[in-house]
Amino acid sequence: MSKITFPKDFIWGSATAAYQIEGAYNEDGKGESIWDRFSHTPGNIADGHTGDVACDHYHRYEEDIKIMKEIGIKSYRFSISWPRIFPEGTGKLNQKGLDFYKRLTNLLLENGIMPAITLYHWDLPQKLQDKGGWKNRDTTDYFTEYSEVIFKNLGDIVPIWFTHNEPGVVSLLGHFLGIHAPGIKDLRTSLEVSHNLLLSHGKAVKLFREMNIDAQIGIALNLSYHYPASEKAEDIEAAELSFSLAGRWYLDPVLKGRYPENALKLYKKKGIELSFPEDDLKLISQPIDFIAFNNYSSEFIKYDPSSESGFSPANSILEKFEKTDMGWIIYPEGLYDLLMLLDKDYGKPNIVISENGAAFKDEIGSNGKIEDTKRIQYLKDYLTQAHRAIQDGVNLKAYYLWSLLDNFEWAYGYNKRFGIVHVNFDTLERKIKDSGYWYKEVIKNNGF
Ligand code: FCB
16 A cells, blocks of 8 residues: 655644543532533433543543653644533633643643644533523623633633534534433524524634634534435435535535525424524624534435435445444545535635544453554544545645543443543543554654
């Protein structure tokens, strides 16, 4: 196989999120988050797991930075827990919470690792949920208030910023399917929530510019390529509609200042029309420095008049693919096609892959090693496609591997392992997997 080399300044990173790794859920003045409430409610999370302790990163961040340094990670994407900063969501600031992120950021910098901050990775202060959460438009102002404190304290030392992580998942899983916090099941609410999340993104970007922060800001969407099950016009239309609902619903407002027509039409048929001030879309579509997305898998969609939206997953196709432990199909070409689509439909933006990786059932072998060959193969294949897109002119700037550590995988608890570092959840001992050593070589050689 010929050698694959990435551009000279390509950023090799790794990602985590506060609730999934920090633990210390009630320490140093932290307020309750919707994920604390949700995971403490019986029946919501597999095996009754919670993020109370998680990887205990709050106390072990020094060790975790040592591990990053050992692997050679160039940039670390982490999120800030809003209720650590504002236990009530707004009003009184908790200095101890802020100090933690200052210590973390400074230690990263001392170790030559570029910090990349996600402002919102799903752990809304419960007190704000009590006032209506993301359905309440006021939450967008509380988000700005919180963002301002973070920008003020870390804006001059953190070069990369993400306003939100996967607003599409917050909307769909949190407010329509009810399998993520806050566990709401209502279509209209989920759409209002998606709009307010986008609006809060716009308000935070505006503030970021007004504060003259010399750094880059974008948003991390959940995107996968939606393939039609066949060349039939009805399947093609179905796949387009499904991508509009899941992807363009977020891409278009942010990058084009409007919602996609086919999605609006479908919601109208269901009796839902969003109403909001005209200026919202202007705020939402302010220029950003890059568009980021998390990508794991691909969708195959068929026309299906018996389903409510007129389409459904093409199971006869999906069942032919190899899958990760999440049941997600492995289809690396989907990453290439997605990168090309963004490049073509959205005016050659700078792109960041803010998450990519795979869950497998990893075990420590009798030789003491974690030989996660499937993960290595997955990463190799996806990175090969990312590289191919760069060769074809796509402005891909950075890649964040999900995840640095095995961690709390939301509704699945600790049952899904995404890490390139193994975590024993009884002893909290960390151990670099073979994929971690492989990634180390990739970073060192800027390719493989
Ligand atoms: C994404 C989330 C991230 C992680 C991965 C597996 O949807 O952003 O927190 O759970 O999936």
